[in-house]
Amino acid sequence: MAGEVSGRRTRPARTGRMARVRRWWGRALGSEGHERSTVLLIAKGTLAATIAWVISYHLLHAQSPAFAPFSAVLIMQVTVYQSLLQSSRYVGAVVAGVAVQAALGFLVGPDVPAFALMALVALTIGRWPALGSQGSQVATAAFFAFSTYVSATSTLDKVTQLGQIILLVLIGCGIGVLVNVTVLPPLRYRSAEHGIRTLAHALCDLVSDIYPALRERGLDEERTGRWRARAEQTGELVTQARTGLRMARESLHYNPRRLFRRGRAHTYFEGYAAVLEALERTLRQVAALTRSLDKWSAGEDRYRYGAFLASYADFLESLSHITRVFADLDEDRLGDQTSQLHQLADEAQNYRRRLAEQAERDDLPLTDPGRPYGVLVIEAARLMEEFQYTCDVLQHHVER
Incomplete structure (x- = not known):
């Protein structure tokens, strides 16, 4: 047996x-x-x-x-x-x-x-x-x-x-x-894309976890603590993305296969480098956002200013749509993807403006250091600037 x-x-x-x-x-x-x-x-x-x-x-x-x-x-x-x-x-x-x-x-x-x-x-x-x-x-x-x-x-x-x-x-x-x-000399065109995709996936997953909780006003200490920890653990992903970009650039040197590829490879790598830097800054902004939410303990405000939190959730959701495109970045489809990114960035700008208008209507205590509203409004503006810049710089390098 x-x-x-x-x-x-x-x-x-x-x-x-x-x-x-x-x-x-x-x-x-x-x-x-x-x-x-x-x-x-x-x-x-x-x-x-x-x-x-x-x-x-x-x-x-x-x-x-x-x-x-x-x-x-x-x-x-x-x-x-x-x-x-x-x-x-x-x-x-x-x-x-x-x-x-x-x-x-x-x-x-x-x-x-x-x-x-x-x-x-x-x-x-x-x-x-x-x-x-x-x-x-x-x-x-x-x-x-x-x-x-x-x-x-x-x-x-x-x-x-x-x-x-x-x-x-x-x-x-x-x-x-x-x-x-x-004999098939290695050409690491996709290494740069892979690193950016991984970083964008991490950003997308984090933002996609935050905005439903804001909409449902479920900001408990355990959840915000997990967001903060995840945001602070992305340094290794940034390092991996930089390594992938370096390998992609390096694989062009003295490689005969580059003669059979498009002559704009260096331009694309410059665009990817700019995108990587922008995503790194965006992650820092999201990390600051999670720290603000983690420190916030005024639970009754979630119901008093629920409309503002709902507007903030809509704004973050619009940003998650942008990160999904970056998570699927593909050299062969960059033209279409940059057009899509600009449309999504325009939508996110509209949501950010609605967020600012909602803050005015609710007469939020923006100057109260014990509440996160002032920081949240500032972080929204900074996040939008970074996302807009990322879309613009990629469009610029594609058109070169």
């Missing part, structure tokens, strides 16, 4: 894993994204390593042929620009490491004190900021060079083997860069 139960538990678990695997491969084959990038990077790394091994082992008959495929895979970066940058740093680190070993090896000898001195010098050079993340390769190359040096039988053999290490690294890096450039 126990075995049957265990078997029944194992089969659903296996079925679930297989389903996840199928979904993963479905995403990899069906659309651009992290899954497809992973598969492509593995395939290109395999191709580059194989070519490098064939050249170093079968053609050059090198004594340490693994240096070439190792180098090819090591510099197979996500973007062509990063491949070129990291390969140049890597070659510089290897040359420095081999040079340190060559100099100390011929001057001091292949004994333990020489190794310690070589390690000291190599690790010190590896701290040079110009080498970046490849700084550790100085010591690695020096250690391998020391091993090759002590195993060589003659001075000529020592020089030949040390030179061969540099040659193999150059071959591996060259093949890695060549494969990355010629």
Whole structure:
């Protein structure tokens, strides 16, 4: 009986894993994204390593042929620009490491004190900021060079083997860069859109939670506290969006595929950068709004000034419609989306004006620091300015 139960538990678990695997491969084959990038990077790394091994082992008959495929895979970066940058740093680190070993090896000898001195010098050079993340390769190359040096039988053999290490690294890096450039070089046009979409989704979800509560006058302390916490936790999303935009821009450098795309990519990225900055400012304004609501404890005012809260809810709802468009931003539909955004911005402006008129009719205590009305009116004006600016700047870059 126990075995049957265990078997029944194992089969659903296996079925679930297989389903996840199928979904993963479905995403990899069906659309651009992290899954497809992973598969492509593995395939290109395999191709580059194989070519490098064939050249170093079968053609050059090198004594340490693994240096070439190792180098090819090591510099197979996500973007062509990063491949070129990291390969140049890597070659510089290897040359420095081999040079340190060559100099100390011929001057001091292949004994333990020489190794310690070589390690000291190599690790010190590896701290040079110009080498970046490849700084550790100085010591690695020096250690391998020391091993090759002590195993060589003659001075000529020592020089030949040390030179061969540099040659193999150059071959591996060259093949890695060549494969990355010629075989579907990554072009991260959608990374910028994805970051903005994620940020806009978070903003839309937050605003969409606030305005129904204002309309229903359900501003309890627990709910407003959750709004405030959510608004203050968007910093990571902003960082991710900035990283996506940087990768999108970076993927254009030295990438031959950009010749087959529209020549206005840089203009779109400028527009996306402006939108991202505007959304970041808007999130700060929404965070200030949630702080004001969280501090408000005058419950009876919700009924006395219910018409104002309803008007504020209408205004926030109109802003949520704008955020939904940003959450679906698409380069191929930017023209239509910018027109839609301007229409929605005009509607939001009307709701903001109605909000101000309602505040006048209700004779709100705008100067009372214990009540949120003055801050709410000011935040509404600032939010509208940011949304209007965001729509205008995107329209400007689309028309360029």
